Amino acid sequence: MHSIVAIKQVPDTTNVRINPETGTLIREGVPAIINPYDVHAIEMAVRLKERFGGKVTVVTMGPPKAVEALIECVEQGVDRGILITDRRFAAADTLATSYVVARAIEFVQEQEPVDLFLFGKQAIDGDTAQVGPGVATRLGVPLISYAIAIESFDPMGRTAVIHRKTERGTEVLQTSLPALLTVEKQIAEVKRSPLPNLIKALQYQPEIWSAEEPYLFDLDKIGIKGSPTIVGRAFTPPPKEPGDVVKVSERGLTETVAYALGQICQADVVEFLSLAGDTGGNK
Amino acid sequence: MSDRKIWVYIEQEDGKAHQVSWELLGAANRLTAELEGSEVEGVLLGYNVAHIAKEAYRYGARRVYLIDDPVLEKYRNLPYAVGASQLVEKYHPEIFLVGATILGRDLAGSIATRVRTGLTADSTELAIDENKKILAATRPTFGGNLMATILCQTKRPQMATVRPRVLPLPAPLPKANGELITELLKMKEEDVPVKVVRFVPSEVQFNIEYANVIVSGGRGVGSPDGFKLLQELADLLGGVVGASRPVVDAGWLPHEHQVGQTGKTVRPKLYVAAGISGAVQHRVGMSGADFILAINTNPNAPIFQIADLAIVGDLYKVIPELIEQVKTAKQGVAHVQ
Numbered sequence: 001m002h003s004i005v006a007i008k009q010v011p012d013t014t015n016v017r018i019n020p021e022t023g024t025l026i027r028e029g030v031p032a033i034i035n036p037y038d039v040h041a042i043e044m045a046v047r048l049k050e051r052f053g054g055k056v057t058v059v060t061m062g063p064p065k066a067v068e069a070l071i072e073c074v075e076q077g078v079d080r081g082i083l084i085t086d087r088r089f090a091a092a093d094t095l096a097t098s099y100v101v102a103r104a105i106e107f108v109q110e111q112e113p114v115d116l117f118l119f120g121k122q123a124i125d126g127d128t129a130q131v132g133p134g135v136a137t138r139l140g141v142p143l144i145s146y147a148i149a150i151e152s153f154d155p156m157g158r159t160a161v162i163h164r165k166t167e168r169g170t171e172v173l174q175t176s177l178p179a180l181l182t183v184e185k186q187i188a189e190v191k192r193s194p195l196p197n198l199i200k201a202l203q204y205q206p207e208i209w210s211a212e213e214p215y216l217f218d219l220d221k222i223g224i225k226g227s228p229t230i231v232g233r234a235f236t237p238p239p240k241e242p243g244d245v246v247k248v249s250e251r252g253l254t255e256t257v258a259y260a261l262g263q264i265c266q267a268d269v270v271e272f273l274s275l276a277g278d279t280g281g282n283k
Numbered sequence: 284m285s286d287r288k289i290w291v292y293i294e295q296e297d298g299k300a301h302q303v304s305w306e307l308l309g310a311a312n313r314l315t316a317e318l319e320g321s322e323v324e325g326v327l328l329g330y331n332v333a334h335i336a337k338e339a340y341r342y343g344a345r346r347v348y349l350i351d352d353p354v355l356e357k358y359r360n361l362p363y364a365v366g367a368s369q370l371v372e373k374y375h376p377e378i379f380l381v382g383a384t385i386l387g388r389d390l391a392g393s394i395a396t397r398v399r400t401g402l403t404a405d406s407t408e409l410a411i412d413e414n415k416k417i418l419a420a421t422r423p424t425f426g427g428n429l430m431a432t433i434l435c436q437t438k439r440p441q442m443a444t445v446r447p448r449v450l451p452l453p454a455p456l457p458k459a460n461g462e463l464i465t466e467l468l469k470m471k472e473e474d475v476p477v478k479v480v481r482f483v484p485s486e487v488q489f490n491i492e493y494a495n496v497i498v499s500g501g502r503g504v505g506s507p508d509g510f511k512l513l514q515e516l517a518d519l520l521g522g523v524v525g526a527s528r529p530v531v532d533a534g535w536l537p538h539e540h541q542v543g544q545t546g547k548t549v550r551p552k553l554y555v556a557a558g559i560s561g562a563v564q565h566r567v568g569m570s571g572a573d574f575i576l577a578i579n580t581n582p583n584a585p586i587f588q589i590a591d592l593a594i595v596g597d598l599y600k601v602i603p604e605l606i607e608q609v610k611t612a613k614q615g616v617a618h619v620q
Contacts (some may be wrong), residue, residue, distance in 0.1 A: 011424030013564075026561065094404075098396060125425055127544070128404035133360070133392030142476045143360045143402035145389045161480060167385050168296070169484035173359075176476040218562030228438035232412070232419060234431045238565075240570070240589045247582070248596030256594055257604040260576060263592050268575040270496060270520055271610070274614050 001054030001155050003045035003116045004108060005078070006101050006135065007038040009062050009069040010125040034069045036185070037120025039076070043188040044150070044181075045118050052155055055079040055112075059104050061089055061097060066097035072204035075193040081206035082108070086221045088211045096226035098134025100217060105139065107215045115155045117180040121146055132182035139180065144173055147181040286319035286453035289314055292367070292441065293339050293347070294387055296358060297359070300335050300491070302452065303382030305342040307445055309453030310409050311380060312343045314418075320436040322376065322411070324348065328366045331357040333463070340461035340514040344454055347461060348374065352468040358386055363472045364393035371398050376440040378418050380409070383444035388401045391444045401441040403436035407548075409450075417441060427544045427567035448492050448550040449571060456583045489523065489539045496522025499542055499569070500530060502556020503579065503598060512602050513557060519609050525549065527565045543568035557598040561586025578602070 011030045034042075045056040057080040058073045060066050070081030084104055092100065105117065117139070122129035129145070136143035149163040151172065158177040163170050165184060181187075220226060237273050244263070248256050265273045289311045294301040304325075311323040325344035327336055329351065336347040350366045370392065371379065381391040383405040395402035407423035412434060420443040421432045435441040439600040491497060500510055510524060517524050526540040542549050544564040554572035559565060561577070561584055569575070570589050577590035578598045587593040594601055 003539050003582060011425070013428065016425050016428045044599065045367070047402040093401060094392070095399065124545075126404070127424065127426075128590055129388050130392040130395070130402055130404055131476075133389060134396040136360075137364065137393045137396040143389070143393065144386055144477070145360070165385065169482060171482050172480040174478045174480050229403060229433050229435045231590075232432045232434040234429055236428070237423070237430050237567075242588055243575075243591040243593060245582075245587065245595065248594065248601065253596070253600055253604050256596065257601060260592055260594060260605070261608050264553060264576065265572060268370075269574045272521075 001048055001052035002057065002112050002114050003048060003054075003118060004057045004059060004105055005038065005041050005045050006047045006074075006105075007042065007060045007069060007073065007120070007252045008056055008123045008125075008130070009033070010034045010035045010123050011122050032065065032068070034072055034114050034221060035120050035123045035125075037124075037183060039120075039190055040185045040187050041118040041120050041181075041183045042076050042078060042188045044183060045116070047081075047188055048116065048150075048153065049077065052153075054115075056106050057112075058080065058129040059084065059101060059108070061092075061100055061104075062084070064208075067206050067208075071201050071204055075197050076190075076206045077193070077197055081204070083206050086211040088219065090196055091224045091227060091251060092222060093227035094130040094134055094254040095228060096222055098131050099221045099226060101131065102135045102138035103215065103217060104209065105135065115158075115177050116153075116160075117141065117178060118266055119180065119182045121182045121184055129182070131181060136180035142175045142179040143182075144175060144179060145182040147183045148186045148227045149186070186218065223249065287318060288378075289318070289321050290324050290379040291323065291339075291344065292381040292387065292390070292443065293325045293327040293335060293344075294382050294384060295329050295332055295335050295508065298329070298332055298335070300338055301384060301386075301444070301447075302314045302383060303384060303447040305455075306341070306381045306447065306450045306452055307382060308339065308343040310445065310450045314378070314409060314411055315438070316510070317397075317413075318377075321397055324376070326379075328355050328363055331352075336377065336463050336530045338455075340459045341455040341457060343456075343459070344571060345461050347463055349463055349465045349469050354468055354472050354475065358390075359387055359475060359477050360393055361477065362468065362470050362475055362540030364370050364397060366466075366468050367394045367461060368397040369469055370466060379440040379470070380462075381442070382445045383443045387444055391442060398400070398440070400438040400440060400442055401433075401603070403433040403435070406433075406443045406445045407449045409443065409445065416600040419444075423502060423544070436525050436601070441594060446548050448548050457563070481611050483571055485539070491523055491525055491540065491542070491549055492547050492599065494523045494549065494551050495554075496520040496553045497525040497549055497569075498522055498555040498557065499525035499527065499559060500598075501527040501565075502529045503560070504530070505534075505558070507544050509558075509599075510536060512599070512606075513555075515553070516602055516606050518610070519606060519613070520544070522551070522553070525554075525569075527559045527562075556586050556590070557602060559586050560584045561589070 119132035403420040
């Protein structure tokens with residue numbers, strides 16, 4: 001049983017702040033974390049390893065400091081970590097990223113066949129949710145996005161039954177293996193890392209791949225060159241005109257609420273209240 | 284036929300179109316004014332779904348490309364991606380818009396990769412760049428802290444998924460008609476590696492995205508019990524209860540209630556934010572509401588920056604009083620009628 005998990009190191013966007021004077025992101029002091037959905041993908045892969053034996057490989061593309069993320073993965077139970085890092089990969093959009101991740105996976109796969117590919121459903125910095133579907137398409141394997149549970153998994157029979165979230169409920173799908181899952185957090189609850197993993201991680205050195213070694217990527221398909229989309233403009237959302245402010249402490253409870261209700265009536269947003277406010281008696 | 288086709292994916296399940304498809308047809312028609320020689324066309328995949336094409340004409344599609352095949356009875360990524368890509372490769376649209384629903388985001392990423400083009404995710408605003416005459420799709424990024432306008436200069440079609448409920452729903456033209464072009468799917472059932480075993484509908488059919496009134500609570504509500512009060516107000520106003528992320532993370536309400544960047548985008552007529560501080564991640568999900576009433580004890584709560592009316596006060600005093608006064612108003616209406 002061999003799973004490959006693709007992860008991304010991201011800034012913790014819940015801590016991102018905007019400089020009110022320049023309108024730019026303040027990244028200093030914002031911790032880099034493993035994308036939260038990816039942590040659950042890793043956990044799922046580790047659980048499958050515990051059940052069926054085998055190994056878990058993690059692949060990530062990013063700056064050199066993303067090795068930290070791979071070391072954390074080893075703490076969680078991952079066996080092999082690969083960081084693909086090269087200035088030439090910079091400014092990749094989802095098409096270029098899916099090219100790199102898919103080729104890297106194929107290169108690993110030639111050495112060790114893979115039963116399952118796991119991705120977080122999206123990364124919290126870009127929120128595109130496009131790399132998983134892109135890689136599945138490039139690898140020619142079934143895609144099951146927004147997976148929330150694995151009902152059954154049979155690596156020998158090469159089939160699995162997966163639950164996925166849709167807008168109206170839960171869809172239960174049977175798929176051939178290998179398949180690619182993009183996962184919600186429910187897929188597996190993250191457990192505390194056992195001590196032997198922590199010790200192993202202390203000495204672990206992830207593999208570092210460049211654009212040329214050990215695999216020669218097509219340099220026209222990576223980074224800016226390989227990205228059909230560009231950011232034309234980035235800006236902070238324009239502030240809205242602030243509305244009315246009323247203080248209960250100043251106007252009293254009854255009057256404040258009566259005023260609020262009057263405003264809601266005037267805005268004509270709740271049908272029966274608009275009628276109530278209509279004193280013309282034409283109803 | 285137009286040489287600049289603006290395509291809209293007409294999302295359907297079980298023969299019912301998703302409303303985002305009509306929102307996109309409306310947006311696409313606005314783009315034609317800025318893009319000379321362009322026309323709006325729909326792409327429809329499914330089984331026994333030709334009736335949806337007629338609806339698409341009414342919402343502004345001049346033409347609909349239809350692949351109607353039993354393999355497409357239930358949505359599955361591969362046959363749908365194959366079908367849509369087949370149409371792209373034959374008819375060469377300039378722009379291809381897809382709803383950023385669960386289904387649409389699953390599908391669009393696969394189509395874009397198949398035809399090797401650029402795809403902008405989860406856009407909230409569409410325009411044509413004046414100088415370059417190409418699609419400028421704007422989207423929130425970094426958890427809603429930053430907006431980015433994305434351009435696709437080198438590849439066609441220019442693809443974007445667009446968030447539901449952000450763009451207005453156009454009024455249908457009951458007499459509008461269009462042209463239907465049918466194509467055959469180049470895929471057989473035995474070539475599809477995924478089968479739908481069963482479907483379990485959600486226990487509660489809860490659709491906050493399309494609610495007209497939402498009464499939302501945040502950390503300031505203090506406990507799961509407090510939401511009973513919000514529910515009472517929501518019931519009175521014919522609305523539903525929403526929540527900010529900390530509430531859902533604490534397990535006080537299920538995820539379906541969550542409004543914001545990692546929850547749902549809503550566009551109600553009235554949004555009541557009670558005890559919600561209003562982090563940017565929440566605001567991006569609800570700032571499109573027609574009227575925002577915010578109640579918070581903190582006069583500096585960020586939610587007040589976007590509220591039409593801010594009440595500085597304790598929600599446990601304000602909401603019960605609001606309930607009483609709404610009840611009185613309601614009785615008044617009943618009396619008049």
